[in-house]
Amino acid sequence: RNESEVQCQSGVIPIGRNKGKGCRLLGVTRIREWKSLSDSTPGVLPLAPLPTPQSMQHRLQLQEILFEIRNGLATKRDVAPFHIASNKVIEEIAAIVPSSVDSIASVSDWSEERRREFGPDFIEACTKFAAVTGMSMDTDKKSQWMLTDEQKKKLDQLPPTTVSTYRVHLQTGIKAVSCRYLAVPYSLSVGAGDNAQFGGVNGVYTPVVLCLGWSASPLGGTQYQPGSQRGSARRDQEQSGKKHSVSEGHHGVLPRGIRRLQ
Structure with missing residues (x-):
C-alpha cells in the first residue's frame, strides 16, 4: 500500500x-448547523396537517348529502342540477362546512342570489352532519390566521377571482394528493340493487371503479360480478354476440389498460 x-x-x-x-x-x-425553516425564513406559512382517512371519508359523505339536496331542489323547480349549484360549488361547500351565510360567501363561482336562496338548505345539512361526525366548521375562517399582515395586504390587491381561488387553495391545498387516502382497508360496493357485492384482489380489499356490474381495480383487470342484475343482462347479451353502446346505459368500451378477466 x-x-x-x-x-x-x-x-x-x-x-x-x-x-x-x-x-x-x-x-x-x-461545520454546518441546521435550522428550522420558520427560524431561518420569516413569514413562512405553517404546514397544514394531512387529512386522515376518516376526515376524507366524512368529506365524501357530506358531498353525497349535498348532491342529494341539490338534486332535490332542482326537481322541485324543474331545472337542471347545475342551475342550483355546480359540482365545484358542492365540493367547496363540503370543504368549508359553513355554519352561516357569511361563511358560505367565500364559495367561488356562486352568485349571491343563489346563495341567499339555496344557501340555508346546504348550511342546515352541514350543521347537522358536523354535529354527528364532529367535523370542524368554517375552515375558511380558520385558514385566515395562517396569513401574515403583509400577505393579507397583497391578497387585498389581487382581483376578486384570484382571491377566491387562493382561498380555495388554502382550504383544500392538500386535495391534489388526498386521493391516495381513498386506498384505505375498506371496499366499495359493486353491482346494483340488493345483490351488490364487494370487490377485492387476493383477499385485499381495494378501491374499485363502479361500472354497471363490472369492477375495475387499480391493480389491473376487471372482474365480472354475476350478482349484479345489470351485469347479468350484459353477460347474456355478450354471449349472444350483441354489441353494447353507451345509449343502452352500458360502458361498451373499457378504459385503456383495463382488460376483462376470462
Whole structure:
C-alpha cells in the first residue's frame, strides 16, 4: 500500500496529490448547523396537517348529502342540477362546512342570489352532519390566521377571482394528493340493487371503479360480478354476440389498460 492509503486509514487526509506536502486531521467540530425553516425564513406559512382517512371519508359523505339536496331542489323547480349549484360549488361547500351565510360567501363561482336562496338548505345539512361526525366548521375562517399582515395586504390587491381561488387553495391545498387516502382497508360496493357485492384482489380489499356490474381495480383487470342484475343482462347479451353502446346505459368500451378477466 502506498503512503496515501496509510494516511487515509489513520484519519490523516493529505492536502493535494503531491506526497509530503503537509497533512491535516479531520475536524471534530460540526461545520454546518441546521435550522428550522420558520427560524431561518420569516413569514413562512405553517404546514397544514394531512387529512386522515376518516376526515376524507366524512368529506365524501357530506358531498353525497349535498348532491342529494341539490338534486332535490332542482326537481322541485324543474331545472337542471347545475342551475342550483355546480359540482365545484358542492365540493367547496363540503370543504368549508359553513355554519352561516357569511361563511358560505367565500364559495367561488356562486352568485349571491343563489346563495341567499339555496344557501340555508346546504348550511342546515352541514350543521347537522358536523354535529354527528364532529367535523370542524368554517375552515375558511380558520385558514385566515395562517396569513401574515403583509400577505393579507397583497391578497387585498389581487382581483376578486384570484382571491377566491387562493382561498380555495388554502382550504383544500392538500386535495391534489388526498386521493391516495381513498386506498384505505375498506371496499366499495359493486353491482346494483340488493345483490351488490364487494370487490377485492387476493383477499385485499381495494378501491374499485363502479361500472354497471363490472369492477375495475387499480391493480389491473376487471372482474365480472354475476350478482349484479345489470351485469347479468350484459353477460347474456355478450354471449349472444350483441354489441353494447353507451345509449343502452352500458360502458361498451373499457378504459385503456383495463382488460376483462376470462
